[in-house]
Amino acid sequence: MxxxxxxxxxxxxxxxxxxxxxxxxxxxxxxxxxxxxxxxxxxxxxxxxxxxxxxxxxxxxxxxxxxxxxxxxxxxxxxxxxxxxxxxxxxxxxxxxxxxxxxxxxxxxxxxxxxxxxxxxxxxxxxxxxxxxxxxxxxxxxxxxxxxxxxxxxxxxxxxxxxxxxxxxxxxxxxxxxxxxxxxxxxxxxxxxxxxxxxxxxxxxxxxxxxxxxxxxxxxxxxxxxxxxxxxxxxxxxxxxxxxxxxxxxxxxxxxxxYWRHGEFVGSGPGAHGRIVGEKGRVATATEPHPERWLERVAEKGEGLVEDGLLTLEEEADEMLVMGLRLTEGIELERYHALAGRPLQKRRIADLVEHGMVRLDPSGRLVATPDGLAVLDAVVADLAA
Structure with a gap:
């Protein structure tokens, strides 16, 4: 299972x-x-x-x-x-x-x-x-x-x-x-x-x-x-x-x-990125990309991290939007709302629906259409604005 x-x-x-x-x-x-x-x-x-x-x-x-x-x-x-x-x-x-x-x-x-x-x-x-x-x-x-x-x-x-x-x-x-x-x-x-x-x-x-x-x-x-x-x-x-x-x-x-469903993942090794959840929330990590410098950093500090910061709820929600709309299943609007503390603007969604870029699934998911997937960066920017 x-x-x-x-x-x-x-x-x-x-x-x-x-x-x-x-x-x-x-x-x-x-x-x-x-x-x-x-x-x-x-x-x-x-x-x-x-x-x-x-x-x-x-x-x-x-x-x-x-x-x-x-x-x-x-x-x-x-x-x-x-x-x-x-x-x-x-x-x-x-x-x-x-x-x-x-x-x-x-x-x-x-x-x-x-x-x-x-x-x-x-x-x-x-x-x-x-x-x-x-x-x-x-x-x-x-x-x-x-x-x-x-x-x-x-x-x-x-x-x-x-x-x-x-x-x-x-x-x-x-x-x-x-x-x-x-x-x-x-x-x-x-x-x-x-x-x-x-x-x-x-x-x-x-x-x-x-x-x-x-x-x-x-x-x-x-x-x-x-x-x-x-x-x-x-x-x-x-x-x-x-x-x-x-x-x-x-x-x-x-x-x-x-990744695409906003799950939790550790990233280890030179230049690896991760998203882990701690007591205060979701943390973005990244390690030293140069292999030998990463080795030196781990030898000195026990880890190669060069980025280790708490994401704001807004940043989390944006990541969920960017990653989730890549999927043909789209994202759950309620989950976005719960994460961001605010819903996506209905007017923007309606405008994108009218132009054939997204559709609203009966289950409450927002899904990018084939035309929307082809210009996904623009769709995400419009929704997140």
């Missing part, structure tokens, strides 16, 4: 290392040309998790997520050590979802078997594209054959599997995306993450885009890609439950739902 969001408690572990930095990526990831001292990182994670454990006693962990970076660069013994560190501080539910992100280029059969033996029961593969030219353009280290082999191996070893694809890539046509997604759906398991390429500030792609050397679809064409994606996945039995995430009913990522 899956607990309601109010009782979910997730742990996010950030492994910040990658074999290479992708040109579109603005995540906290770092390339090291010498072997990483994994034992030192396990020790630091253990110390930081113990601090979080002191602040959140009695919780039951319902999901654990190894994100990055590239967690599949870790040895299985490192994953096992981190899972033991979590279990040393909280009870881990017998049916906890334990996800590890992996790149096809770092997949080895024995390593995957080691992750499974350590307790990982869900893998998220960064496939990103299904043709070699696109993979090279995206800076990926794997090819199509390796991606398909990794998916097949993961299907054999893990109860649950998701993989990522990026669409609306430079030069990609709707016809090409239809063909690619059709193929992806034939070997998908129960979950897909499908992201529209965005140009993130500070990345190599941003510099190329600024110089006119990288052209991506404009807003109208991007909306066509998005609409096609929704239609095809729904028809295949993996409808969207969040802007970029699609699953068979019941196979949604429980960990990510904890």
């Amino acid at each position: 899956i607990p309601p969001e109010e009782t979910r408690f997730a742990v996010y572990l950030h492994w910040p290392f990658c074999a290479a930095k992708c040109p579109y990526c603005d995540f906290n990831s770092h390339v090291r040309h010498k072997p990483v001292d994994e034992a030192a990182f396990v020790e630091a994670f253990s110390r930081e998790l113990a601090r979080f454990g002191e602040r959140t006693p009695g919780r039951t962990v319902t999901s654990i997520f190894f994100g990055g970076g590239t967690p599949s660069l870790m040895r299985p013994a490192t994953v096992e050590g981190l899972l033991k560190a979590v279990a040393a501080n909280w009870t881990v539910a017998a049916n906890a979802e334990i996800t590890l992100e992996a790149n096809p280029s770092s997949v080895e059969a024995e390593r995957f078997r080691g992750y499974r033996a350590a307790g990982v029961n869900r893998v998220s593969l960064g496939v990103q594209a299904l043709d070699d030219a696109s993979l090279r353009a995206l800076g990926r280290l794997h090819n199509r054959a390796e991606a398909l082999a990794a998916v097949e191996l993961a299907r054999q070893l893990f109860p649950r599997l998701s993989f990522d694809l990026i669409y609306a890539r430079s030069g990609q046509t709707l016809k090409a995306w239809r063909t690619e997604l059709t193929e992806a759906l034939t070997f998908a398991a129960d979950h897909l993450s499908l992201y529209q390429l965005t140009i993130e500030s500070g990345t190599p792609f941003a510099a190329l885009h600024r110089a006119g050397k990288l052209v991506v679809p404009g807003p109208d064409e991007g909306a066509d890609f998005y609409e096609l994606t929704q239609e095809m996945t729904a028809r295949a039995g993996l409808p969207a439950y969040e802007i970029s995430n699609h699953a068979e009913p019941g196979a949604e990522s429980r960990h990510n739902l904890t």
Whole structure:
């Protein structure tokens, strides 16, 4: 039985290392040309998790997520050590979802078997594209054959599997995306993450885009890609439950739902963010993003926190609005009211309903329509004003 969001408690572990930095990526990831001292990182994670454990006693962990970076660069013994560190501080539910992100280029059969033996029961593969030219353009280290082999191996070893694809890539046509997604759906398991390429500030792609050397679809064409994606996945039995995430009913990522449903989660490791509840309310945490400086900070202080502040009720309510409206289920208006101490303005809701951006569900939920999801930032800004 899956607990309601109010009782979910997730742990996010950030492994910040990658074999290479992708040109579109603005995540906290770092390339090291010498072997990483994994034992030192396990020790630091253990110390930081113990601090979080002191602040959140009695919780039951319902999901654990190894994100990055590239967690599949870790040895299985490192994953096992981190899972033991979590279990040393909280009870881990017998049916906890334990996800590890992996790149096809770092997949080895024995390593995957080691992750499974350590307790990982869900893998998220960064496939990103299904043709070699696109993979090279995206800076990926794997090819199509390796991606398909990794998916097949993961299907054999893990109860649950998701993989990522990026669409609306430079030069990609709707016809090409239809063909690619059709193929992806034939070997998908129960979950897909499908992201529209965005140009993130500070990345190599941003510099190329600024110089006119990288052209991506404009807003109208991007909306066509998005609409096609929704239609095809729904028809295949993996409808969207969040802007970029699609699953068979019941196979949604429980960990990510904890974020989107305003649940509680610990974030440990370099650059990890968390939201934990203390005696005075909900606290936002963030750790030092640079891996070696994070190690030094943990060695000195027992934790790597650089942000540790109480959220106001207004900030909490805004977060619930931003995250919750990403979901196709929307948000409960009564829950928002209780959290913010005020309701959302009926006039603003009515205006957005009239323009087809949101709808009011009979159950009392506010739901973004497909048109609203396509411009969600504007919808949220209007509601929160």
